Amino acid sequence: MKVAWAGSREAFQVSDRMAKLVANDPVFEKFSKPMLGRKELFKNTLRKAAYAWKLINDLRLTEEEAKWLRHYIDEPNYTDLHWEMFVPAIEGQGTKEQKKKWLPLAQTMQIIGTYAQTELGHGSNVQGLETTATFDRQTDEFVMHSPTLTSSKWWPGGMAKVATHAIVYARLIIDGLFHGVHGFIVQLRSLEDHSPLPGLTLGDIGMKFGHGTYNTMDNGVLRFDHVRIPRNQMLMRVSQVTKEGKYAQSDVPRQLLYGTMVSVRQTIVADASKALSRAVCIATRYSVVRRQFGSRNGGPETQVIDYKTQQSRLFPLLASAYAFRFVGEWLKSLYIDVKQRLEANDFSTLPETHACTAGLKALTTAATADGIEECRKLCGGHGYLISSGLPELFAFYVPACSYEGENVVMMLQVARFLVKTVSNLGYKQPVGTAAYLGRVTPLLQNNCAVQTAEDWLNPDAILEAFEARAARMVIGCGERLAMFENPEEGFAELSIDLVEASLAHCQLITVSVFIQKLNHEIPGNGVKRSLEVLCYVYALFLLHKHQGDFLATGYLTPKQASLANEQLRTLYSKVRPNAIAFVDSFNHMDHYLCSVLGRYDGNVYPKLYEAAWKDPLNDSDIVDGIQQYVQPILKQKLHYAKL
Numbered sequence: 292m293k294v295a296w297a298g299s300r301e302a303f304q305v306s307d308r309m310a311k312l313v314a315n316d317p318v319f320e321k322f323s324k325p326m327l328g329r330k331e332l333f334k335n336t337l338r339k340a341a342y343a344w345k346l347i348n349d350l351r352l353t354e355e356e357a358k359w360l361r362h363y364i365d366e367p368n369y370t371d372l373h374w375e376m377f378v379p380a381i382e383g384q385g386t387k388e389q390k391k392k393w394l395p396l397a398q399t400m401q402i403i404g405t406y407a408q409t410e411l412g413h414g415s416n417v418q419g420l421e422t423t424a425t426f427d428r429q430t431d432e433f434v435m436h437s438p439t440l441t442s443s444k445w446w447p448g449g450m451a452k453v454a455t456h457a458i459v460y461a462r463l464i465i466d467g468l469f470h471g472v473h474g475f476i477v478q479l480r481s482l483e484d485h486s487p488l489p490g491l492t493l494g495d496i497g498m499k500f501g502h503g504t505y506n507t508m509d510n511g512v513l514r515f516d517h518v519r520i521p522r523n524q525m526l527m528r529v530s531q532v533t534k535e536g537k538y539a540q541s542d543v544p545r546q547l548l549y550g551t552m553v554s555v556r557q558t559i560v561a562d563a564s565k566a567l568s569r570a571v572c573i574a575t576r577y578s579v580v581r582r583q584f585g586s587r588n589g590g591p592e593t594q595v596i597d598y599k600t601q602q603s604r605l606f607p608l609l610a611s612a613y614a615f616r617f618v619g620e621w622l623k624s625l626y627i628d629v630k631q632r633l634e635a636n637d638f639s640t641l642p643e644t645h646a647c648t649a650g651l652k653a654l655t656t657a658a659t660a661d662g663i664e665e666c667r668k669l670c671g672g673h674g675y676l677i678s679s680g681l682p683e684l685f686a687f688y689v690p691a692c693s694y695e696g697e698n699v700v701m702m703l704q705v706a707r708f709l710v711k712t713v714s715n716l717g718y719k720q721p722v723g724t725a726a727y728l729g730r731v732t733p734l735l736q737n738n739c740a741v742q743t744a745e746d747w748l749n750p751d752a753i754l755e756a757f758e759a760r761a762a763r764m765v766i767g768c769g770e771r772l773a774m775f776e777n778p779e780e781g782f783a784e785l786s787i788d789l790v791e792a793s794l795a796h797c798q799l800i801t802v803s804v805f806i807q808k809l810n811h812e813i814p815g816n817g818v819k820r821s822l823e824v825l826c827y828v829y830a831l832f833l834l835h836k837h838q839g840d841f842l843a844t845g846y847l848t849p850k851q852a853s854l855a856n857e858q859l860r861t862l863y864s865k866v867r868p869n870a871i872a873f874v875d876s877f878n879h880m881d882h883y884l885c886s887v888l889g890r891y892d893g894n895v896y897p898k899l900y901e902a903a904w905k906d907p908l909n910d911s912d913i914v915d916g917i918q919q920y921v922q923p924i925l926k927q928k929l930h931y932a933k934l
């Protein structure tokens with residue numbers, strides 16, 4: 292199962308080696324992190340990032356190994372933006388000459404970059420950005436300027452204190468004419484003494500949610516006061532500006548300017564299963580250790596994992612972790628394919644890839660963020676302790692619902708893709724993830740054939756149910772949209788239904804990828820059978836949760852919906868004996884989990900007790916402030932009624 296989770300034996304070995312490398316090196320200790328102040332926390336992260344870079348070079352780690360190393364170090368920092376956004380932006384949007392100049396500098400970290408798109412006033416609406424890049428023909432330069440307070444760049448990771456360069460997105464202006472938003476490579480700091488270059492105001496935007504996790508990152512603010520950069524620092528794969536000030540667009544579609552976001556959204560989907568599996572591992576192990584009620588004749592109480600209600604909250608999350616792992620793997624291969632096509636100037640699959648990355652990013656991050664919080668509740672009161680590992684994980688993870696495309700905004704992008712697909716149905720056969728929309732007649736006419744709970748243990752029945760629900764919701768939206776004279780008005784009016792239809796479409800993708808995975812790639816019958824159980828849990832849990840959709844679209848009868856729920860309860864009993872094996876298969880080491888409740892050896896209570904004594908408040912019996920503020924109250928002998 293460890294191999295099935297990792298994707299291959301080789302992938303397992305690489306990640307396992309890196310997990311051990313990090314866990315066994317005292318530099319990467321992290322248990323004391325929540326006790327550090329912001330400055331210490333930040334410096335500590337800089338130290339770890341520098342040491343990691345040294346390891347990557349000394350040990351000659353491959354790109355894959357380096358990624359895993361950064362993952363297991365488990366502290367967001369400037370290198371995330373450098374590797375995940377700055378470098379891909381140059382790769383995807385730079386010309387050959389630009390790549391030749393900038394990539395070697397970035398790949399050896401002689402320069403450190405960030406991605407400066409969002410502003411104080413605009414994040415989701417990229418076309419609304421206000422920073423200007425005005426071409427000056429006399430000097431062959433662009434003048435970068437922040438004309439308003441709301442145009443201040445706001446959020447870019449690593450920008451406040453570390454990055455030497457940034458890809459800055461700004462409105463291109465030539466001779467007073469606006470030519471849309473483009474990316475520009477801008478140097479921010481001196482490579483000699485790291486001071487901000489003249490004309491730039493740079494700072495940190497302040498502490499963020501949680502304590503020890505995202506505050507390791509220096510998210511920054513940046514303002515330009517007429518800062519000049521050479522013309523050849525505009526990323527020119529999509530559009531070019533000549534030294535005469537002529538603006539030209541190549542055959543490459545404008546959407547490629549958004550290409551870096553597609554790349555990172557894919558990474559975010561691939562990473563969702565890491566965060567969710569981590570929370571599920573903690574909650575499952577603890578649910579086996581924790582006992583409440585049910586003791587008879589002085590015997591042990593019941594393990595909380597044996598309560599059906601605990602199972603009904605935990606096991607769907609376990610199944611979701613596996614579903615997200617497989618859909619992440621699938622999306623990665625879709626992305627690798629589109630990347631190769633884009634390099635060869637084939638843009639045909641970009642719209643579908645954009646819809647998949649946007650929608651699955653929204654689906655997986657929302658479910659993971661909610662799932663981590665559910666796992667905290669599944670651990671009862673102890674889940675609220677930092678030493679459970681869950682609060683920090685939650686604080687680290689929740690912004691994923693907002694960054695790289697706010698989730699609702701992303702679902703609306705999926706909706707645009709679906710509406711376009713439906714309106715083209717007469718003359719263009721949908722392919723890939725939208726292919727089912729080409730079979731609307733049977734999907735709209737046929738109803739579910741399930742008659743017994745057992746009938747739900749059938750991939751074809753499940754797939755057809757999810758296809759019919761999505762097709763009926765999408766087509767229904769399409770029909771209602773057609774009644775509006777102004778399509779944009781209609782889209783806005785129906786946006787709530789459109790977001791729901793998009794979710795149904797994305798859930799169909801996750802369910803069908805899970806089923807495909809079982810059909811083709813699982814080594815070992817035992818592993819395959821166990822994963823089948825999880826696949827059914829995932830699908831039937833979604834069906835139960837969204838049964839309103841399945842019933843309202845008329846595909847299911849109430850009886851069939853209740854048979855699905857009956858089967859789901861039976862499936863929980865099949866998951867129970869393997870629950871620990873399922874979470875051990877994630878291969879998460881204690882160092883990575885950083886959780887007293889999720890320890891591999893199950894030795895929870897002594898370690899919980901021990902961890903409490905490490906709190907700085909327990910350094911002495913009488914702490915600072917007691918004599919000054921508590922003792923006087925005790926000695927005053929006043930009664931509140933007399934005050």
Ligand SMILES: CCCCCCCC/C=C\CCCCCCCCC/C=C/C(=O)SCCNC(=O)CCNC(=O)[C@H](O)C(C)(C)COP(=O)(O)OP(=O)(O)OC[C@H]1O[C@@H](n2cnc3c(N)ncnc32)[C@H](O)[C@@H]1OP(=O)(O)O
Nearest residue numbers: 362365366367375414415416417546549645687694695696
């Ligand atoms: C416990 C601690 C653990 C720590 C662990 C650390 C481990 C480290 C290891 C690895 C690191 C993992 C990496 C993760 C890194 C994450 C870092 C996150 C940092 C965050 C960065 C950011 O947030 S950057 C800013 C992101 N901003 C956005 O996403 C903005 C969202 N807005 C948009 O994308 C667009 O504006 C929007 C699409 C919403 C609208 O665009 P617009 O031009 O107005 O309009 P529209 O008319 O809708 O579209 C036109 C046309 O273009 C198509 N289209 C839109 N987007 C794309 C696209 N991206 N690609 C292709 N096509 C696109 C759209 O469909 C339209 O098409 P048509 O309908 O015309 O055909």
Ligand SMILES: Cc1cc2nc3c(=O)[nH]c(=O)nc-3n(C[C@H](O)[C@H](O)[C@H](O)COP(=O)(O)OP(=O)(O)OC[C@H]3O[C@@H](n4cnc5c(N)ncnc54)[C@H](O)[C@@H]3O)c2cc1C
Nearest residue numbers: 406407408409414415446447448690693694695696697699
């Ligand atoms: C931790 C973190 C790190 C970040 N790192 C970076 C970075 O490195 N570089 C960078 O450039 N940016 C970064 N960002 C910014 C991030 O990309 C934006 O915050 C994100 O894209 C959301 O945009 P917004 O803040 O403008 O949200 P808004 O769009 O203002 O969202 C507010 C609300 O409005 C709703 N809404 C907005 N538009 C619509 C619509 N059309 N229809 C319906 N509802 C709508 C949203 O659903 C949401 O509920 C980071 C953000 C965070 C939290």
